[in-house]
Amino acid sequence: MKAFTNAKLVFPDRIEDGTVLVEDGKILASGNVLLPKQAEVIDLAGAYLGPGLVDNHCHGYIDPVHRENCRDMASDPEGAARGHLRAGTTSITPSAAYSWTKEAFLNMTRLCRKAIARGDSSIIGIHFEGPFTNPKYGARSENAWTYSREVCDEILDAAGEDLLHCTYAPELPNAPEFEQILRSRGIVMDIGHTELSPEDARRAVANGASVVTHLFDAMGCWRGRDSIAQTGVLQESADAVLLSMPGLMYELICDSRGVHVKPCNAALALRAAGEDNIILITDSADRMDYDPHDFPPEDPHSAMDLRFNERGQLSGSGLVLSAACRNFMRFTGADIRTAFKCASYNPARALRLDGRVGSILPGRDANLLVVNEAFEVQKVYFRGEPVE
Ligand SMILES: [Zn+2]
Known part of the structure; x- marks a missing residue:
């Protein structure tokens, strides 16, 4: 048995001084508990001890110093997951992307x-x-x-019950059918890369959509059947339509420059949706095709956690989730507890995995993250064992 003691324990709803007891990779008890005689004591010297982070949206791992350590989810998801694990992400759902071939998905x-x-x-x-x-x-x-029932069945069958969530655009012609398919398979439905109308959003939520993929990024304004010519009303942006709806959780990519999400928009989302409904993600890419040091500091290309493709388009981040937590705190004024909650408990809840990961409550996997008050990672434990 291990006892992580002398720590500020970060729960979803409070921070309290105490101890976490771990046995066989699981959390046995957490809070004001007596130290069992036989326990191996790990004194955390007053540091914050929260759950390992949960990244629901990630395409790869970018090592800011050693390029040879970069990994992509298509060919080496375990390598990419290990890179993120060292930075504090103890649960991850690798993301296949709309731009990949079917072979890469499979x-x-x-x-x-x-x-x-x-x-x-x-x-x-x-x-x-x-x-x-x-x-x-x-x-x-x-x-x-383009949608076809055949290819849809092929990739969903290949993933089986391990496919936990799927991003789609509710305005596409076959979206209602796709929603029924995802629903019947118990797959969490994420809305994203979209210019949906309020009517599409209402139908999607009624059919079970529950998450918004990176709010304020890769979204537009519907100009189709609800256009101003038909309704006499100016159409709102998809971000605003989705943020105004009840029953949704929202992913945010908080990079250091506020490019994916402007600081005020991050704060707006937190105020509008509340701390129960914000999910921090990395949307990390797999490599950089240029050296950020070659660019002047005012150029976004100089940021180590942003990635642009050869056409100059924003193309994912180089974030790790602990860094996203720091940016989120800076942009919104959120405290450490809220950052932990939005990067562990909420993403776990969105995928219905909160009985297993995402908090330091008894019975959960002993995935633990030790940070200081600036949310800098000091130590990571995966199922009770230190990550080196
Ligand atoms: Zn995306």
């Missing part, structure tokens, strides 16, 4: 399922970002797929 799916079946990896499930999204939104989206 390859990542196969590799992830192998790791999940083995049971010793931080990969807890799979995320399909698409493939049925709106080709008008997102980098390289000319590769977005």
